[in-house]
Amino acid sequence: MSCFPSQEVAQGILEKAARLATKGRYGEQALDPHPVPPASQDSFDVPLPRNGRDPGEVIEALDRAARPGLSGMTQPGFMSWVIGGSHPVGVAADWMAAAWGQNACVYDASPAAAEAEAAGAKYLLDVLDLPRDSSVGFATGATMAAFTSLAAARLCVLERAGHDFERKGLCGCPEVAIYIADDAHVTNYSVLRYLGFGSNQMRRIPTRTDGTYDCDALERAMEKDTAPARIVLAQAGHIMSGAFDDFGRLAALCKRHDAWLHVDGAFGLWVRASRRLRHIAEGAELADSWSVDGHKWLQIPYDCGFAVIRHEEYHRRAMTMQAGYLPDGERRRNNSDYVPELSRRARGFAVWAVMHCLGRKGIEDMVESHCHAAHLLAQAIKRLDGVEVVNQQCLNQLAVAFECQSGDGAEAVAEALNASGRYFVRTASWRGRKLLRFSITNGDTGPDDIAPLVDQIIAAWQAVSLAAA
Numbered sequence: 508m509s510c511f512p513s514q515e516v517a518q519g520i521l522e523k524a525a526r527l528a529t530k531g532r533y534g535e536q537a538l539d540p541h542p543v544p545p546a547s548q549d550s551f552d553v554p555l556p557r558n559g560r561d562p563g564e565v566i567e568a569l570d571r572a573a574r575p576g577l578s579g580m581t582q583p584g585f586m587s588w589v590i591g592g593s594h595p596v597g598v599a600a601d602w603m604a605a606a607w608g609q610n611a612c613v614y615d616a617s618p619a620a621a622e623a624e625a626a627g628a629k630y631l632l633d634v635l636d637l638p639r640d641s642s643v644g645f646a647t648g649a650t651m652a653a654f655t656s657l658a659a660a661r662l663c664v665l666e667r668a669g670h671d672f673e674r675k676g677l678c679g680c681p682e683v684a685i686y687i688a689d690d691a692h693v694t695n696y697s698v699l700r701y702l703g704f705g706s707n708q709m710r711r712i713p714t715r716t717d718g719t720y721d722c723d724a725l726e727r728a729m730e731k732d733t734a735p736a737r738i739v740l741a742q743a744g745h746i747m748s749g750a751f752d753d754f755g756r757l758a759a760l761c762k763r764h765d766a767w768l769h770v771d772g773a774f775g776l777w778v779r780a781s782r783r784l785r786h787i788a789e790g791a792e793l794a795d796s797w798s799v800d801g802h803k804w805l806q807i808p809y810d811c812g813f814a815v816i817r818h819e820e821y822h823r824r825a826m827t828m829q830a831g832y833l834p835d836g837e838r839r840r841n842n843s844d845y846v847p848e849l850s851r852r853a854r855g856f857a858v859w860a861v862m863h864c865l866g867r868k869g870i871e872d873m874v875e876s877h878c879h880a881a882h883l884l885a886q887a888i889k890r891l892d893g894v895e896v897v898n899q900q901c902l903n904q905l906a907v908a909f910e911c912q913s914g915d916g917a918e919a920v921a922e923a924l925n926a927s928g929r930y931f932v933r934t935a936s937w938r939g940r941k942l943l944r945f946s947i948t949n950g951d952t953g954p955d956d957i958a959p960l961v962d963q964i965i966a967a968w969q970a971v972s973l974a975a976a
């Protein structure tokens with residue numbers, strides 16, 4: 508007896524799912540960008556039934572239970588956090604990957620999943636203009652991509668310092684100095700912890716006002732350090748200021764001190780897809796490894812990130828699994844040789860499909876259009892009394908201070924925008940100030956969306972200023 512529905516029923520369920528999911532995305536019933544935690548009758552917290560329910564009914568029940576608590580991350584007004592809009596072609600490709608049931612682990616399990624990742628990796632290196640013989644792992648996101656990259660870095664710098672990490676692990680290893688900007692994205696600190704590095708190994712370097720390295724301070728710290736093994740973490744696109752480190756200078760320092768240079772470019776590295784804007788991330792190509800997201804600026808559905816490593820040998824040695832029953836991937840790509848997981852979703856299909864759908868020019872146009880939209884927004888609101896755009900680098904992110912007598916103008920403006928049913932924005936504290944953040948990362952958002960947003964911001968800000976006066 509099978510526990511699966513028949514082919515006919517299965518077909519009906521998939522069609523129903525497509526109809527319901529599309530409804531949440533487009534038209535009258537599209538989701539509000541701002542999720543309001545629901546008190547609904549059809550919540551998830553119901554007893555597990557003794558007997559299984561009808562499959563179609565279950566999918567409808569899921570839609571009813573989930574919908575009130577879903578946020579419209581695919582909507583153009585979703586500007587909270589740095590979150591991509593899940594390109595519909597990527598969603599379709601992901602559904603196919605799931606329906607085909609592919610485990611992307613090793614080549615022999617799914618040659619197609621391996622070939623799709625191999626092709627996607629090539630496109631990625633080309634679009635980001637990174638060394639073409641780098642190896643690429645398809646991870647869950649930039650956090651695990653950084654984990655993968657830094658695992659390779661750890662192996663490499665310890666080996667150069669004469670320590671056999673593969674045999675001894677971290678036991679009795681020479682000290683590894685990790686240079687990290689005080690203001691680096693929090694995930695990097697977590698990743699270092701997972702890799703066995705504590706605060707004693709982390710050299711937190713002061714930053715400039717935009718959150719990038721004070722390179723003189725870094726240079727002084729590296730000069731006086733005696734640790735024989737070194738890793739430097741740099742940032743392409745600071746989460747608050749959008750700023751980029753001076754990669755040319757960092758690369759020269761790393762060369763002098765035999766350090767591994769890693770770039771966290773979760774969203775910012777995509778600026779290299781634009782011929783006009785790539786100068787902002789100039790020199791990033793000199794690093795040893797990069798972590799970059801697919802599910803943010805590239806619009807791949809969640810989850811998808813890339814670990815890009817210049818030295819394939821260290822990448823593979825850090826990640827590869829060897830077991831008698833696993834085929835040897837000497838010539839063919841075993842996806843699991845490049846990320847921590849063995850069994851996982853075949854991410855390459857969505858990457859391949861979205862990149863084909865957009866094309867090189869589509870990616871370039873999207874990046875430029877988002878940056879232009881952010882620029883328009885900055886220009887329009889920085890003229891307002893009491894409003895200050897804090898960014899120095901206008902990428903696709905804005906951090907804005909709204910200062911009025913009652914103090915917290917940013918929070919009040921955020922609340923007004925979120926209540927409109929069209930937007931979702933949030934505030935964050937940075938350097939002692941409460942700032943309203945706008946992230947223009949959705950594939951559906953462009954310069955045309957800015958004028959109505961500016962009108963809403965002006966109306967909200969006037970209401971707040973009047974109430975405070």
Ligand SMILES: *Cc1c(COP(=O)(O)O)cnc(C)c1O
Pocket residue numbers: 589647648649650651692694744745746771772773774800812
């Ligand atoms: C989002 C982000 C990360 C973490 O990426 P995930 O995909 O959420 O794992 C790391 N660094 C920066 C700069 C980010 O914006």
